[in-house]
Amino acid sequence: MNKILSAITLLALTCTLDGCESKPAGTPAKQETSGTGATVGTTSAEPKAAEPEKPDIPDGARRLMAAYPDAGITYSDNRIIVGGESIIYDDGQRKDFVRQLDDSDVEDMFTMTYDTEAATPGYLNDAGRGRCEALFKAMYGHNAAEVARHLVTVKWFGQNLRFTSVNGANRQLEKVAAELEGKPELRRFFGQSSTFYWRKVRGANRQSAHSYGMTIDINVANSDYWQWANPGKDELAKISYKNRIPMEIVRVFEKHGFIWGGRWYHFDTMHFEYRPELLQR
Numbered sequence: 001m002n003k004i005l006s007a008i009t010l011l012a013l014t015c016t017l018d019g020c021e022s023k024p025a026g027t028p029a030k031q032e033t034s035g036t037g038a039t040v041g042t043t044s045a046e047p048k049a050a051e052p053e054k055p056d057i058p059d060g061a062r063r064l065m066a067a068y069p070d071a072g073i074t075y076s077d078n079r080i081i082v083g084g085e086s087i088i089y090d091d092g093q094r095k096d097f098v099r100q101l102d103d104s105d106v107e108d109m110f111t112m113t114y115d116t117e118a119a120t121p122g123y124l125n126d127a128g129r130g131r132c133e134a135l136f137k138a139m140y141g142h143n144a145a146e147v148a149r150h151l152v153t154v155k156w157f158g159q160n161l162r163f164t165s166v167n168g169a170n171r172q173l174e175k176v177a178a179e180l181e182g183k184p185e186l187r188r189f190f191g192q193s194s195t196f197y198w199r200k201v202r203g204a205n206r207q208s209a210h211s212y213g214m215t216i217d218i219n220v221a222n223s224d225y226w227q228w229a230n231p232g233k234d235e236l237a238k239i240s241y242k243n244r245i246p247m248e249i250v251r252v253f254e255k256h257g258f259i260w261g262g263r264w265y266h267f268d269t270m271h272f273e274y275r276p277e278l279l280q281r
């Protein structure tokens with residue numbers, strides 16, 4: 001039993017290691033049923049058979065391919081192929097809430113819905129807070145120096161911010177800035193913003209999204225964070241929600257592909273992260 005468990009743990013760990021290039025041979029793709037069976041026999045006289053069955057591409061993989069067209073992502077046999085690296089899509093493991101955050105495979109990233117309509121986040125809905133590190137490292141860089149190579153300057157309310165050009169994230173942030181420029185009453189929310197910083201999430205062993213250069217924290221003075229508002233509470237505790245960031249700002253970011261940390265149960269209202277795969281319908 002323990003042996004099996006540690007083998008499973010090892011396999012899962014490959015997803016959080018740089019590159020994740022080792023390919024466990026024959027990792028079985030989950031047989032997904034497409035749910036299209038109902039159409040059988042309902043359509044015309046198309047010739048049957050002959051066509052080889054196309055392997056199903058899971059929804060999360062489709063979303064990635066559509067959201068990051070420049071990355072040239074492909075999917076095959078339970079692997080996401082990106083930047084010459086092969087990353088396991090679904091490690092087949094059931095994970096509790098904390099483990100899913102710390103040890104997310106690609107499939108896990110799509111198990112929660114990023115809800116742009118809810119007034120406040122539902123209990124433990126942290127859509128986007130978990131990330132498959134191998135995937136983000138393959139796209140944005142495996143270390144500070146690699147990520148830094150892709151950073152360019154984005155003008156942001158009097159600041160020159162460094163933001164990644166990978167996946168056109170810098171252009172999306174420029175669109176956010178252009179749209180918000182016309183609203184001087186909101187300016188006080190944007191001073192002293194910060195972006196790239198290669199580091200672990202405080203108190204955890206996973207890489208912060210700020211490491212990849214596609215994340216911005218706006219002015220901390222008007223921001224709220226779940227641990228500040230709920231000192232001493234752990235990840236599973238019921239906590240109270242607090243936000244002072246106008247939704248007008250949030251909507252502009254979301255329109256251009258950024259998710260907002262204020263939509264997480266474990267809220268971080270200064271935090272906006274370029275994650276267009278979670279905003280697609």
Ligand SMILES: [Zn+2]
Nearest residue numbers: 216217270271
């Ligand atoms: Zn942040």
